Amino acid sequence: MDVETPLVDRARSGDRAALEALLGQVRPLVLRRCRRILPHPQDAEEATQDALLAIATKLDSWSGRGAFEAWAGMIATNQARMTYRTLKRRFDERGLDAVPEAADPARTSVMAGTRLDLLDAIEALEVRHRETVDALVMRDLGGLTYDEIATILAVPLGTVKARIHTARGFLRDRLSAG
Template identity: 30%
Template structure:
């Protein structure tokens, strides 16, 4: 019989290495998805995922069951993503103004505003790369928020945590979390509704107009290069389907729809065996720290 998450935690705390491996496998995809939405860069997200999982393992003996285990795991992850020096050092200092200027540089003048939302603009190989551009752009947009506001937004509007649980994860009162989320949401909604061609057909930037410049800058592989998408993975919503869904929504809901219309970003590595092996080598008398 398969153990519940709570049973896996208890067994792992008692030194059961098999339970520890299973526990890591249960949470690694969720942690990687959070890291991807916070950091965007796949390599950085993988590194952060490993570091967070190590923290979860080494702190596991301190978990007392006063909250749901998932809540506790996200709190460990949040503390790392906000406070780790290596995370802060990788921040680009991006602002919404800088991001806007970058998006509007090198737009294809041959593509008219009326063409940008046409399904005919997205066929064959271009459709794949338009979706890659859509996903990567909506994710990169959040880098314009500082880490604390970005995390509040990701927890609340992307991962859809109840405000009381998100507040607990961030060690805030519910009222203070609401304020932080509202501030982040207002900035993201305002930028999206003004500058994203999917949400606003009058915006200068749209995926079809941006694609040639993105290729030239190396942010999207050249046509026919044989490269695979890094962001628009197989479970990413279809480009045209997203456009059709978004057009029927109000500004705030458009933004949430766009930000949620990404893959699940399951961890590309199975960290369970890797981490258990490393910890066993470093601490041969114990499966986990007690």
């Protein structure tokens, strides 16, 4: 999917039809990204709606550096992480240690547990190595290339590689200790 810059420009200028078309084009990407992060379809759908709203309201903040899809994907990833934090906080406030009863056991598998462990580890990484999180998320959850990440973050390629190396080492240690 390649979103054309003229469509983005028209949406930025207030063309409602262009904005709807743009959001329609990026919705599958946003939903896929949210589903990669959140194990429950309802949670991914909620994060998708919030991400699309954020894309619409923050459209003027896209700098034009890198692909529009990469920018939208990063918003989706961040929104999915925020949704995860909110859900985790709700469970913690209720004193729940497990996935809610309404969860489908077929979908709440080792894979879901692994994703949740990874999200917890990323939260810890954010506290210890804040500058590495975006690069890691863009690469390992977003699938962006090192060059795309360097462009988006406006840092040298070597810095991107170093940040990802540091983040992966932290996560490896954190996940193997669990």
